[in-house]
Amino acid sequence: MSDLPIIDEDSELLLLVARGDEKAFRTIFNKYHNRLGSHLFRITRSHELAQEVVQDIFLKIWINREELFSVRNFKGYLYVISKNHALNCLKRNALENALTSELDDNQDFATDDNYEESTQYLLLDEAIDRLPPQQRQVYLMSRHERLKYTEIAARLSLSRETVKRYLQISSESITSYVRKKLIVSILLCSIFLF
Numbered sequence: 302m303s304d305l306p307i308i309d310e311d312s313e314l315l316l317l318v319a320r321g322d323e324k325a326f327r328t329i330f331n332k333y334h335n336r337l338g339s340h341l342f343r344i345t346r347s348h349e350l351a352q353e354v355v356q357d358i359f360l361k362i363w364i365n366r367e368e369l370f371s372v373r374n375f376k377g378y379l380y381v382i383s384k385n386h387a388l389n390c391l392k393r394n395a396l397e398n399a400l401t402s403e404l405d406d407n408q409d410f411a412t413d414d415n416y417e418e419s420t421q422y423l424l425l426d427e428a429i430d431r432l433p434p435q436q437r438q439v440y441l442m443s444r445h446e447r448l449k450y451t452e453i454a455a456r457l458s459l460s461r462e463t464v465k466r467y468l469q470i471s472s473e474s475i476t477s478y479v480r481k482k483l484i485v486s487i488l489l490c491s492i493f494l495f
Contacts, residue, residue: 311375318362319369326366329375330359337383344387350394353450354387360462361386393469428478432471439464440471 311332317325334355341351358379362369372378429437439457442448443464450468454461 315369315372315375319366321366326363329362333376333379334359337379340380341383341387344384345391350387350390354383354390356461357465358383358386393472424479424482425475427482428475429471431478432474436467436471436474439467440475443468 311329314325314329318329337358338348338351338355341354342348345351345354361382362379369375429440432440435457439453439459442453442456443450448456450461450464453459453464457464459467
């Protein structure tokens with residue numbers, strides 16, 4: 302048996318990418334982006350999310366290209382990091398959906414639907430108002446204007462990664478704030494009702 306390391310067909314390209322060769326990076330991107338998109342669609346069941354993850358993964362690969370010197374099986378490496386990234390995106394989306402669902406479920410505590418609805422909006426507005434100005438602006442452009450990361454980045458002269466990170470931080474902050482307020486409200490209701 303041989304102790305020689307397994308070298309896949311992409312090794313030379315990866316070394317060039319690791320050294321900053323953009324042409325080699327384009328070659329790797331063109332070779333894998335469709336296959337990776339199909340793989341991610343099976344995980345996410347969303348063409349838009351799958352394409353977003355593909356772009357994120359290749360951006361991450363380019364930014365951290367020096368790590369490619371140690372990669373021996375690029376295809377395996379690519380599929381593992383993309384699967385992990387896709388699952389993280391799905392968790393984030395589930396958290397945002399849970400927040401919305403949690404607000405809907407708590408309507409049972411109100412006697413008047415209009416009062417409850419306005420209370421929910423006030424709570425969300427409070428949470429959004431507590432965000433730092435640029436994060437708040439990015440969040441509102443994404444959620445209210447329904448702009449994509451790249452559109453927001455272009456309008457605000459930010460990188461796409463910065464926009465994405467701001468949205469992650471904003472969503473986590475809003476979820477945490479609303480959850481704390483709801484728990485306090487539920488506890489107060491239960492104290493007064495029982």
